[in-house]
Amino acid sequence: MCLMAKRSTYHHGDLRTALIRAADEIIAEGGIEAxxxxxxxxxxxxxxxxxxxxxxxVKGLLTEVDLLAFERAGSYLDEVPETKDAAENVRALALAFVRFAVENPGHFRLMFRGDLVDRDDPRYPAVSQRPALRLGKAVAAYHGRFHIDMKRFEDAAEILGGFATMHGLAQLVLEGKALVFFRKTNVKEFIEIDLPRILKEIYP
Incomplete structure (x- = not known):
């Protein structure tokens, strides 16, 4: 099919979807730089x-991809079943978040590039806060705080602190710094064998 014929088949909504999908695939394959x-x-x-x-x-299209990235991260966390063991919940969620980062490096980096996306988009707060809230609430429960109100300074600080730990850990693994620290070279083995042990030290 020639390019002109392909263009003529798009309706307005289909074209938007096709462009978002194309941008999403580019980020997945080559990162933001591509x-x-x-x-x-x-x-x-x-x-x-x-x-x-x-x-x-650029910002408008990347915002759409960014929203998809946060939804994808949330899906990784949704696959983690909640148990009665608060420490196990935190460790399992942290492991899932690190896996998301390693398996989706371009999207993970985009999620924290405020200069490239429109954080004033009305959809952005709810979608982008979803992973942080899940991780943060698990950490809060680990510390014995079960009734979270994000309007309270103390609760918001608890959520932020919990998510900051997870994000920092994911970033260190993604960039290879954590592997160097433990003298490892295989990311998959590190995540499967070493990271659970590390998380157990952080959240016993």
């Missing part, structure tokens, strides 16, 4: 002007 509006348009088989027309520019 992304350009032109690359997304080429992958979707549409005019180079289409991304700007539909999303206003």
């Amino acid at each position: 992304f350009t509006l032109r690359a997304a348009a080429k992958r979707a088989g549409v005019s180079p002007a289409a991304p700007t027309h539909h999303f206003g520019g």
Whole structure:
């Protein structure tokens, strides 16, 4: 099928979806560095002007991918069953979050690049806070705090502290710093064997 024929088959909503999917795939395969509006348009088989027309520019399209990334991270955490053991819950969620980061490095990095996305998007607070709330509430429960009100300073601080620990750990594993610290070279083995032991030391 020629490019012009392919373009003519898109409806407005389909074109937006195709561009988001194209950008999502580019980030998955090559990270943020590989992304350009032109690359997304080429992958979707549409005019180079289409991304700007539909999303206003780089930030608009990357915001859509960023929201998908947070949803994907939330899905990893949703697969972790909640038990009566607060420490085990924290360790299992931390492990899942690190796995998400390692298996989706481009998306993980995009999630924390406020300069590349529109955090004023009305959908952003609820979607982006979902993983942090799940992780943070688990840490709060570990410390004996079960009734969380994000409007209370102490509770918000508890959530932030818990998520900061998880994020920092994921970042260190993703960048290879944690492996160097423990003189390891295989990421998969580190996550499967060493990381559970490390988490048990942090959250006994």
